[in-house]
Amino acid sequence: MNANRAYAYVKGSLSSFYDEREAESLALRLLEHLYGITRREIVLSQEIDVSPEELNLAISLLNEQKPIQYIIGYEQFCAREFIVNESVLIPRPETEELVQLIVRRGAKYGKFLDIGTGSGAIAITLAKEIPGAELTAWDISEAALETARENADRLNANVKFERVDVLDLPDGDEKFDLIVSNPPYVLDSEKFEMRRNVLDYEPHTALFVRDSDPLIFYRAIVRYAAKHLTAAGGLYFEINQKYGAGVADLMREDFQNIEILKDIHGVDRFVIGNVKEY
Ligand SMILES: C[S@@+](CC[C@H](N)C(=O)[O-])C[C@H]1O[C@@H](n2cnc3c(N)ncnc32)[C@H](O)[C@@H]1O
Missing domain, CATH: 3.40.50.150 (Vaccinia Virus protein VP39)
Structure with missing residues (x-):
């Protein structure tokens, strides 16, 4: 799949539960975490190797309102990455x-x-x-x-x-x-x-x-x-x-x-x- 299509797919799949800006930011964060792609690869429509199962699982968790940080397992704090989980x-x-x-x-x-x-x-x-x-x-x-x-x-x-x-x-x-x-x-x-x-x-x-x-x-x-x-x-x-x-x-x-x-x-x-x- 190309990165631009993957981004549009994730964003669209989140649109029933999130407003446009939130859906965009979640889609970017998820794709960066799963496939290491950033806005640049999206704009350039680069080809990426996507696992539909992995992507759809993350989308369904987001639509259940699970925080992205608990899905990807970390959050940035003062420019460092901290592991987070439901505890x-x-x-x-x-x-x-x-x-x-x-x-x-x-x-x-x-x-x-x-x-x-x-x-x-x-x-x-x-x-x-x-x-x-x-x-x-x-x-x-x-x-x-x-x-x-x-x-x-x-x-x-x-x-x-x-x-x-x-x-x-x-x-x-x-x-x-x-x-x-x-x-x-x-x-x-x-x-x-x-x-x-x-x-x-x-x-x-x-x-x-x-x-x-x-x-x-x-x-x-x-x-x-x-x-x-x-x-x-x-x-x-x-x-x-x-x-x-x-x-x-x-x-x-x-x-x-x-x-x-x-x-x-x-x-x-x-x-x-x-x-x-x-
Ligand atoms: C608002 S969180 C703050 C977590 C972290 N310091 C931060 O700022 O992201 C409050 C923390 O206090 C802990 N806590 C709650 N009751 C407590 C208690 N009786 N004694 C010690 N810690 C407690 C919770 O487990 C939780 O980790």
């Missing part, structure tokens, strides 16, 4: 912004902790980007930790992964210079606004919190960070846009230089601060 959240562009913020502002720090690491995207990127950084990363999910370890091995990053429940944190005396977390923050009541590709495939333990206590993870992490950060150590959160003020209030007693920062879409997405020095 980990697909890392998002907002989280890339959080990591870039830490690299800009927190690079003087040495010991880092990432709470709720998922695919390991935050911890591994910090380990790669900040020379001399020592990374520890926690998650409650053994399956997520297995994927994160695989990512660290593939990317040759030195991160200590541990199974820890944020809601039952250890009271040891280990100290960190910077703690970062992108904990679950989508309200149960926001489920109805979400698309099926998220709701049916991404792990609910990574996404949702009860409406009755939306800041449960933030409260536990703030309490832990107040005791386990070194002098002037930094706490960096990704947040639900509704709760900038709520998270900042939780930090007020023990933290200073608190800032609520917006993401590229202009909504409150990060809260950061430094632990007070007494």
